Amino acid sequence: MDSLWQLALDSLWPMVSGALTATIPLAIISFALGLAVALMVALMRISTNKVVSGIARGYISIIRGTPLLVQLFVIFYGLPSVGITIDPWPSAIIAFTLNVGGYAAEIIRAAILSVPGGQWEAGYTIGMSKTRTLYKLILPQAARVAIPPLSNTFISLVKDTSLASMILVTEMFRRAQEIAATTYEFMLLYMEAAAIYWVICLVLSAVQDRMESRLEKYVA
Amino acid sequence: MSPKALTPLLNVTDLHKSFGTNKVLRGIDFSVRSGEVLALIGPSGSGKTTALRCLNGLESPDSGVVSFAGGPEVAFQPGLPAKKAQVLRDRSAMVFQGHHLFPHLTVLQNVTIGPLQVQRRPREEVMARANELLERVGLEQKSSDYPSSLSGGQQQRVGIVRALMLQPDLLLFDEPTSALDPELVGEVLSVIKELAQEGWSMVLVTHELAFARDVADTVVFMDDGVVVEHGPAAQVLGNPTHERTKAFMQRLLHPF
Ligand SMILES: Nc1ncnc2c1ncn2[C@@H]1O[C@H](COP(=O)(O)OP(=O)(O)OP(=O)(O)O)[C@@H](O)[C@H]1O
Ligand SMILES: [Mg+2]
Numbered sequence: 001m002d003s004l005w006q007l008a009l010d011s012l013w014p015m016v017s018g019a020l021t022a023t024i025p026l027a028i029i030s031f032a033l034g035l036a037v038a039l040m041v042a043l044m045r046i047s048t049n050k051v052v053s054g055i056a057r058g059y060i061s062i063i064r065g066t067p068l069l070v071q072l073f074v075i076f077y078g079l080p081s082v083g084i085t086i087d088p089w090p091s092a093i094i095a096f097t098l099n100v101g102g103y104a105a106e107i108i109r110a111a112i113l114s115v116p117g118g119q120w121e122a123g124y125t126i127g128m129s130k131t132r133t134l135y136k137l138i139l140p141q142a143a144r145v146a147i148p149p150l151s152n153t154f155i156s157l158v159k160d161t162s163l164a165s166m167i168l169v170t171e172m173f174r175r176a177q178e179i180a181a182t183t184y185e186f187m188l189l190y191m192e193a194a195a196i197y198w199v200i201c202l203v204l205s206a207v208q209d210r211m212e213s214r215l216e217k218y219v220a
Numbered sequence: 221m222s223p224k225a226l227t228p229l230l231n232v233t234d235l236h237k238s239f240g241t242n243k244v245l246r247g248i249d250f251s252v253r254s255g256e257v258l259a260l261i262g263p264s265g266s267g268k269t270t271a272l273r274c275l276n277g278l279e280s281p282d283s284g285v286v287s288f289a290g291g292p293e294v295a296f297q298p299g300l301p302a303k304k305a306q307v308l309r310d311r312s313a314m315v316f317q318g319h320h321l322f323p324h325l326t327v328l329q330n331v332t333i334g335p336l337q338v339q340r341r342p343r344e345e346v347m348a349r350a351n352e353l354l355e356r357v358g359l360e361q362k363s364s365d366y367p368s369s370l371s372g373g374q375q376q377r378v379g380i381v382r383a384l385m386l387q388p389d390l391l392l393f394d395e396p397t398s399a400l401d402p403e404l405v406g407e408v409l410s411v412i413k414e415l416a417q418e419g420w421s422m423v424l425v426t427h428e429l430a431f432a433r434d435v436a437d438t439v440v441f442m443d444d445g446v447v448v449e450h451g452p453a454a455q456v457l458g459n460p461t462h463e464r465t466k467a468f469m470q471r472l473l474h475p476f
Binding site: 116122125128137141144 | 276277278306309310313314316318320321322323324333334337338339382383386
């Protein structure tokens with residue numbers, strides 16, 4: 001029993017450092033890039049140009065209709081056979097970015113559409129162009145609607161980064177797998193990994209709660 | 221009524237607009253002189269809002285000309301890019317029925333964002349003017365509040381200041397009090413009346429006939445997408461010549 005505790009303690013730092021150097025950065029970078037993709041796709045989706053909105057619709061449908069693990073495999077193991085080889089980290093970032101882009105696009109689109117049409121017109125009458133109205137008036141209001149569901153997307157993403165272990169990114173869960181492979185203590189190490197994910201998500205949920213109550217104050 | 225200059229300000233010629241098969245404007249003509257208050261009245265659905273929105277480039281009529289003295293002049297035709305009508309906003313500013321204030325900005329930010337960010341006027345001048353106008357409408361205490369904490373009447377007064385801040389030559393009001401509780405109507409109408417007395421030119425869509433009679437120089441009565449009667453306020457409201465105008469006023473004065 002003592003040796004189990006010792007193993008749990010010894011493996012804690014390698015796993016936490018995996019979280020700090022890989023899991024969390026991977027999630028943050030992919031989320032930030034994913035939001036940019038999502039905003040672009042959301043705007044394309046709203047466009048009155050049928051071709052443009054059709055492309056956005058197709059993208060969203062493919063991303064949401066296929067497993068993230070398959071998306072990762074296509075990029076990392078699939079592309080090399082057509083001559084495109086990408087390292088594990090960039091592969092993971094690309095896959096997660098595209099994935100967030102698809103899911104968050106729908107959230108952002110709904111949030112933009114939830115802003116009353118009168119706000120656009122009020123922007124126009126004070127002389128603003130469509131683009132400026134969007135950035136100065138509509139998006140700040142849409143953000144309030146979008147932030148709660150986007151925080152959920154981020155929390156899911158943090159957990160989903162564990163899939164990057166499948167394409168050789170040494171993030172937290174891969175550390176757990178490596179230690180388990182040499183010690184055979186699968187239950188202990190996977191439970192420990194689960195516990196660390198859980199703690200990270202608890203922290204993120206708490207942050208989310210605070211952000212939402214501040215947003216509510218602002219709106220009321 | 222104060223003597224008004226006779227210089228023309230706005231000319232509207234033969235506006236036509238359909239939504240699908242619904243012909244909403246079927247040849248609207250009227251003009252506004254500098255300093256004139258024109259009240260646009262008519263039954264619900266007669267096209268008043270649509271006509272007013274055309275003056276601000278918010279609606280693109282199928283044909284017709286909106287022309288300000290000294291420019292711009294916009295000749296509408298199908299497929300005219302929305303951008304071409306934007307220039308009308310250099311001369312006119314709109315006050316909406318539902319105010320449409322920006323909820324994420326304070327009162328002060330609401331009224332200064334246009335002058336600062338679009339017109340790029342000097343900050344000091346803009347702030348001084350904003351404070352002056354907010355004080356004029358009795359809202360100097362509210363400048364750092366958000367719109368949601370104001371009453372409907374206060375919100376509409378901010379809406380009016382937001383329009384004034386753009387330094388337009390023509391103010392456009394679309395039923396500025398019809399979304400308000402009855403006890404809040406007076407405070408908004410009295411601001412509009414003051415502006416009229418100061419010589420602001422305006423087109424005012426309203427159902428408040430007593431108010432129109434009080435502040436308007438001229439009245440345009442629209443029905444079914446055409447101008448039925450256009451003349452001095454006292455004449456159109458007091459002694460209408462057309463049957464449809466008479467019937468409309470009978471209904472408004474004696475609804476039951
Ligand atoms: N964006 C639109 N799309 C389709 N139909 C519209 C649109 N805007 C207005 N209409 C139609 O145009 C007609 C005139 O509307 P408008 O709002 O100009 O009338 P109004 O005189 O302002 O009426 P009210 O006194 O009720 O405000 C109505 O039949 C209305 O349904
Ligand atoms: Mg109307």
